[in-house]
Amino acid sequence: MTTDQLKEILGSYKWTLMVALIMFVMVGFGYKLARIIDEGDSKKVRAQKETIAILSEENNALTTKVNQLEVAVELATLESENIAKTLSDQKTELEAQKELLSFYERVMAPEKADDGFAVEGVEVFKVNDTTYQLRLVLLQSKQRKAVINGNLDIAIMGKRNGEPVTLKSGESSLLAEDVKYRFRFFQAVNTMLTIDEDIDVESITFTTSVYQYKTRKGNYEVSVPWSEALSTDVE
Numbered sequence: 001m002t003t004d005q006l007k008e009i010l011g012s013y014k015w016t017l018m019v020a021l022i023m024f025v026m027v028g029f030g031y032k033l034a035r036i037i038d039e040g041d042s043k044k045v046r047a048q049k050e051t052i053a054i055l056s057e058e059n060n061a062l063t064t065k066v067n068q069l070e071v072a073v074e075l076a077t078l079e080s081e082n083i084a085k086t087l088s089d090q091k092t093e094l095e096a097q098k099e100l101l102s103f104y105e106r107v108m109a110p111e112k113a114d115d116g117f118a119v120e121g122v123e124v125f126k127v128n129d130t131t132y133q134l135r136l137v138l139l140q141s142k143q144r145k146a147v148i149n150g151n152l153d154i155a156i157m158g159k160r161n162g163e164p165v166t167l168k169s170g171e172s173s174l175l176a177e178d179v180k181y182r183f184r185f186f187q188a189v190n191t192m193l194t195i196d197e198d199i200d201v202e203s204i205t206f207t208t209s210v211y212q213y214k215t216r217k218g219n220y221e222v223s224v225p226w227s228e229a230l231s232t233d234v235e
Helices: 003-010 012-108
Strands: 118-126 131-139 148-160 163-168 179-183 186-194 199-212 215-225
Touching: 118 199, 118 215, 148 186, 179 186
Parallel strands: none
Antiparallel strands: 118 131, 131 186, 148 163, 148 179, 148 199, 199 215
16 A cells, blocks of 8 residues: 555545654654663763773782882892802902911911922012012011021013013113012012013013021022913002
8 A cells, every 4th residue: 555545545634643643753762762872882981981990900000010020120139239249259358368378377387388488479560561560478487486588589581572581680670689588487579570561471480599697598489470470450
């Protein structure tokens, strides 16, 4: 049935009334549908906001936890470095104490001394290209009560332009004269050496004739590799 046929059956008045009623129902249904959709969107937005709030709170908590862990790791690293430094310092101090103890044992204990005379603690410090500071200690055992004396000859062995060369105290620019000593137990020696820059030094040798008063008690000679004597510490 067409709309014209329906209009003819109902009449113009009823047709108009029916059309108005249908339009009213459609408007009401559309409004209701819009409310339902709007309410659904509102719930979805609220749910999204709640989810965002929960995620934001969890993210803040995780960020705080990460920051705390980073601080803990940093503190642990610093503590580990401090412990390592402390252990290194203690090891260095222990080695120094052992060396000092060994030194005093050689001075005070005659049964541990070699021939009653020794050159110990040889150290060389570079001052400039041609000047070096030499430090060492001369020792005697306690068994010998008398004072000993003598001259300590110092010699530098090395090469210049591939050729062997020797510099001796009292005979070259190395040192104006031999080192004189006179002591009962030990004597520290601190002197300056002059070595030409073009000499490749290999070793340093110490030689002496030990006297008790005017009586010669023996000869002593020791050679120390330059690489062992030369210290990297600047003092």
